[in-house]
Amino acid sequence: MNLLNIGIKNIKGNLSSYITFFLATSFSVMIFFIFAMLIYHPQVINGVMKSSFRQGAIGVEIVIFTFLAFFVSYTLITYARKRSRDYAILQILGISSKQFMFLYLFENFVIFFSSIITGILLGLLFSKLFFIIIAYIIKDTVLDMYFPYKPIIITSLSFISVFIIVALISGLSMRFIKIINILKSNRKSQKTPKYNIIKIILGVLLIAVGYYLAYTATPKNLVQIFFPVLIMVIIGTYFFYDQSFIFFINTLKRNKKLYYKGINSLWISDLAHRLKDCTWVLFFSTIVIAIGLTAFSSIYSINYNARENLENNQEYSIVITSLDKFSKESVIDLKYLLDKKNVKYEYTNINAIVSKEFPNSVYIEKNKYLKSEINDKDDSIRNCNEKYILINNIKEPNITNSYKRIYTKLGKTYRNTPIYIVDKKEYTRLMRNMNRVQYHIFSYEDITLGAKDLTDINDQYYSKYKKHYLFHSKGVQYYRYTSQFNYILFLSFFVGIIFLICSGSMLYFKFFNHIEYDIDKFQNIVKIGLSKNEIRNTIRIQMAILFFLPIGFALSHSLFAMKALGNTAQFNIFTPVFIVIIGYLILQILYYFVINNRYTLHLISKIKF
Amino acid sequence: MLKIKNLRKVYTKGVNTEALKGINLEVEEGEFVGIMGPSGSGKTTLLNIISTIDTPSSGDILIKGQNLNKISKKELSIFRRDELGMVFQYFNLLDSLSVKENIALPMILNKEDVKNIDNEVLSISKTLGISELLDKHPYEISGGEAQRTAIGRAIINKPSLLLADEPTGNLDSKSSNDVMQLIELLNKERKTTTILVTHDPKAASFCNRVVFIKDGLLFNEIHKGDSQQQFFNDILKMLSFFNNKL
Numbered sequence: 001m002n003l004l005n006i007g008i009k010n011i012k013g014n015l016s017s018y019i020t021f022f023l024a025t026s027f028s029v030m031i032f033f034i035f036a037m038l039i040y041h042p043q044v045i046n047g048v049m050k051s052s053f054r055q056g057a058i059g060v061e062i063v064i065f066t067f068l069a070f071f072v073s074y075t076l077i078t079y080a081r082k083r084s085r086d087y088a089i090l091q092i093l094g095i096s097s098k099q100f101m102f103l104y105l106f107e108n109f110v111i112f113f114s115s116i117i118t119g120i121l122l123g124l125l126f127s128k129l130f131f132i133i134i135a136y137i138i139k140d141t142v143l144d145m146y147f148p149y150k151p152i153i154i155t156s157l158s159f160i161s162v163f164i165i166v167a168l169i170s171g172l173s174m175r176f177i178k179i180i181n182i183l184k185s186n187r188k189s190q191k192t193p194k195y196n197i198i199k200i201i202l203g204v205l206l207i208a209v210g211y212y213l214a215y216t217a218t219p220k221n222l223v224q225i226f227f228p229v230l231i232m233v234i235i236g237t238y239f240f241y242d243q244s245f246i247f248f249i250n251t252l253k254r255n256k257k258l259y260y261k262g263i264n265s266l267w268i269s270d271l272a273h274r275l276k277d278c279t280w281v282l283f284f285s286t287i288v289i290a291i292g293l294t295a296f297s298s299i300y301s302i303n304y305n306a307r308e309n310l311e312n313n314q315e316y317s318i319v320i321t322s323l324d325k326f327s328k329e330s331v332i333d334l335k336y337l338l339d340k341k342n343v344k345y346e347y348t349n350i351n352a353i354v355s356k357e358f359p360n361s362v363y364i365e366k367n368k369y370l371k372s373e374i375n376d377k378d379d380s381i382r383n384c385n386e387k388y389i390l391i392n393n394i395k396e397p398n399i400t401n402s403y404k405r406i407y408t409k410l411g412k413t414y415r416n417t418p419i420y421i422v423d424k425k426e427y428t429r430l431m432r433n434m435n436r437v438q439y440h441i442f443s444y445e446d447i448t449l450g451a452k453d454l455t456d457i458n459d460q461y462y463s464k465y466k467k468h469y470l471f472h473s474k475g476v477q478y479y480r481y482t483s484q485f486n487y488i489l490f491l492s493f494f495v496g497i498i499f500l501i502c503s504g505s506m507l508y509f510k511f512f513n514h515i516e517y518d519i520d521k522f523q524n525i526v527k528i529g530l531s532k533n534e535i536r537n538t539i540r541i542q543m544a545i546l547f548f549l550p551i552g553f554a555l556s557h558s559l560f561a562m563k564a565l566g567n568t569a570q571f572n573i574f575t576p577v578f579i580v581i582i583g584y585l586i587l588q589i590l591y592y593f594v595i596n597n598r599y600t601l602h603l604i605s606k607i608k609f
Numbered sequence: 610m611l612k613i614k615n616l617r618k619v620y621t622k623g624v625n626t627e628a629l630k631g632i633n634l635e636v637e638e639g640e641f642v643g644i645m646g647p648s649g650s651g652k653t654t655l656l657n658i659i660s661t662i663d664t665p666s667s668g669d670i671l672i673k674g675q676n677l678n679k680i681s682k683k684e685l686s687i688f689r690r691d692e693l694g695m696v697f698q699y700f701n702l703l704d705s706l707s708v709k710e711n712i713a714l715p716m717i718l719n720k721e722d723v724k725n726i727d728n729e730v731l732s733i734s735k736t737l738g739i740s741e742l743l744d745k746h747p748y749e750i751s752g753g754e755a756q757r758t759a760i761g762r763a764i765i766n767k768p769s770l771l772l773a774d775e776p777t778g779n780l781d782s783k784s785s786n787d788v789m790q791l792i793e794l795l796n797k798e799r800k801t802t803t804i805l806v807t808h809d810p811k812a813a814s815f816c817n818r819v820v821f822i823k824d825g826l827l828f829n830e831i832h833k834g835d836s837q838q839q840f841f842n843d844i845l846k847m848l849s850f851f852n853n854k855l
Contacts, residue, residue: 002717002720003717003718006706006710006714006717009705009706009710010703010705010706012705013703013704013705013706013746014705085701086703086705089701089702089703090703090714090718091686091689092660092662092689092695092701093689093690093714093715093718093762094686094687094688094689094690094691094693094715094718095686095690095718096683096686096687096718097682097683097686099718178662178663179662180657180662180663183662183697183701
C-alpha cells in the first residue's frame, strides 16, 4: 500500500464524477486531432487542393486550440475543486507538499492522458467521415486515410503542455487554500446577491450607445467606431449579468402575486444565486456566441448574395477566345457537355486578331461586329467614327492611338484583355503581324448547370494551351466561389458548434458542481411536500434561463453588428442571418434537452421521496 | 504539554468580530479536557487553531514546547502527521478508500513498511470493534462505525494530542456512548492527551476537566471527582447557570 495505490483508488472511487471531465477532454482532443490530420494530410500538403485551403484549416485550428485550451483548463479546475474536500482531509492528516503534488498530478494526469488517447482514437474513427463531408462541400475527391504520426505527436504535445501548465498552477494554488474554508463550506449559507444602481444604469447606457452607433454606422465611420462599440458592448454585457439581472429578479420577487404562485418562488429565489455563480460563464458564452454568429452570418451573407450578383450581371455565360486550331476542340467538348446536361443555349462566334498571345490587345472588325449576333441592339458603335473603339473598362490600355470608350456586353464579360473595334482598313493593316483568333459565345439561363464539368474542361485546356487560350464562364466562377465559400462556411459552422457545445458544457459543470447543494435543498422541501414533477419544472426553468439567456443576448448583439455591416456593404442580410439563427437555435435546444435530462435524472435519483 | 497564551482571533470579513478575546489555557500530558460553551462562544475556533487548520490573530500556542506560530509549512505537515490526531463531527473520511485504507492513510503518508501498516491497522480495528468492516467503504457503514474509523485514523500514528470536534454531534445516543467510551479508553491506555469540544453534557462527563468558554473568554472550569454521574450533574448545573445568566 503506498501513495500510488491511493491515487488509483481515488480515480476509481471518483470515476462517476470524472466521467464528464474525461468526455469533455476527449471531445476537445478529437476535434483538434481531426483538424491536425487534415492539415498534415500528404494530399493537402502536396497541393491537390489550393494552399488557401490548408491555410484556412490552420487558422481554424489555432482558433479552436485557443478555445479548447481554455475549455479544458476550465474543466480541469472545476473538477479539481469538486474534490477539494478530499484534498483538505489529506492536508489535515499531514500530507507533504511533494506527496500532495504527486497525488494531484497523478490522478489528473491518468484521466487526462486516457482522454488524449481516447480522443485520438475517436479522431481516427471519425476522420474518414470528416474527409467525406469536406470532399462533399468543396466538391472534390475524398482524401485517403493515412497514418498520422505527426498529428498524433502535435495533438499529444499541445494538450499535455496545457495540462502541465494548468495542473501545476491549480495544484500549487490548491496547497494554499484554507482548509477551514473547505470544511466549513458544507454548512455555509449563501448571502442574497446585491446590485448597484449606478452600474446598472452604466451597463444599459453602454449597450444602448453601442447599439445606436452600430445601427447608424456608415461605410466611412465603421472602422473608427468598430473597437469602441465592441468594448462598450462587452463591458455592458458584463454589467448586465453581474448587476441588471439581479435587479430584475428582485423586482420579480416584489410582485407577490407572481412570486407566491406555484413553484415560482422556488426557482426565482434561487436564480439570483445561480446567476451570480455563473456570471463569468454566461458573459463569456455571450461574447463568444455573438462573435461566432456575426462571423458566420457575414460569410453566409456574402455567399448568399454572390449567386444573385453573378446571375444579374450583364455578361455572357461562356466565352472562349483562342487560336482557331485550338478552340475547335474545346467548342466541340463544350457543346457535347451542354447537350448532355440538357442546357438550352444560344451559340455564336466572331473572328478577331491578337498580337502574339493574351493578354495583349484584341481587335475585331467593325462591319463583322455589326453584322454578328453579339452586336448590342443600339447604334452607338455604328455611329461612332473613331478609329479605335475600346469596349471594356481596362484602365490604361497600352496604345498610342486615340480611342473612344463604349461598353458592350462582350466587353463586360472580358475585363482583363483590351478589346478594340476597328474599321476594315485598320483591321487589314494590323492583321499582317497578328494571330487569328475566334470568339465562341454561349448564352443560357441557369449558370449552375454542369458547373463542375465546365471547371474541369477549363482547367484542362488552360494547362494545354496556356497563354493562347482564354476562357470565361459564369458557371466556373460560381463553382469556384461556392466551393470556396462552402468550405469557409463549413469551417465557421464547425467552430460555431464547438463554441456552442463548450459553453453549454461549462454551464452544465456549474450545475453539476452544485448538485449536492441541490440535493440537500430539494430533500428538505420534499419533506414538506414537493413532487418529482415540481422539482423537474424548477430545474427546467432555471436551466432554460441560463441556457438561452446568452444566446438571446448574443443574437441581439450580432443583429446589430450585422446591421452595421449591412449598412456598409449594402447587401441583403436578414434572410441569411435568419437562417443561421434558426439553425443555431435548433442545435441549442437539442443540447439543452440532453443536458437537462441528464442533470434531472441524476438529481432525482439521489432524492428520497 | 499544551500551553495557550493570550490567544486572540479576529474575523475581519465584513464586520470585525472578535471570536477569541485572550484565552489562556494549559493542558497536562495525558489529560482529557472538554471545552463547552454556547453556540458562537468560540470553542470550535479555539480547537481549529490548536489543530493548525486556522491561524490566530495574536497570542502563542505551544505543543510539546513547539511554538505553532514559528513552524514552517514543511514542518507543519510533519507535525500534523506525527503529533496531531483529529476527529470531526462529519467524520471526513475519503469515500473512495476502504475503512482499512482510511485508517492506514497517515502511516502510508509516513511511508511505513506495508507489514507494519497491516499489523497496526488490524490491532487498532480490534480495539475499535470494526475489524469486520475493514473492506467496506465509508458509505456502506453506519455513523457510529464511521466515527470509530475516523478515530482509528486519528490515533494510528500515536499522536501526542487527540482533538475531537463534536465527535458525537451526528450520532444516536448508543453510538455516542460507544464512541466516548472508546476515546476515554484510548486516553487511559495510551495516555493520549485529548481535547474534546462538545455541546453534549453526557459526552463531556467522560473528561477529567471541563473548561467553559463564553463570548471568546474562559469563563470557568470544573474537575471530575470520583463519579462520572456526579460530574455530569455538575456540568448540567453549570450549563443551566449559563442559561439563567442569559
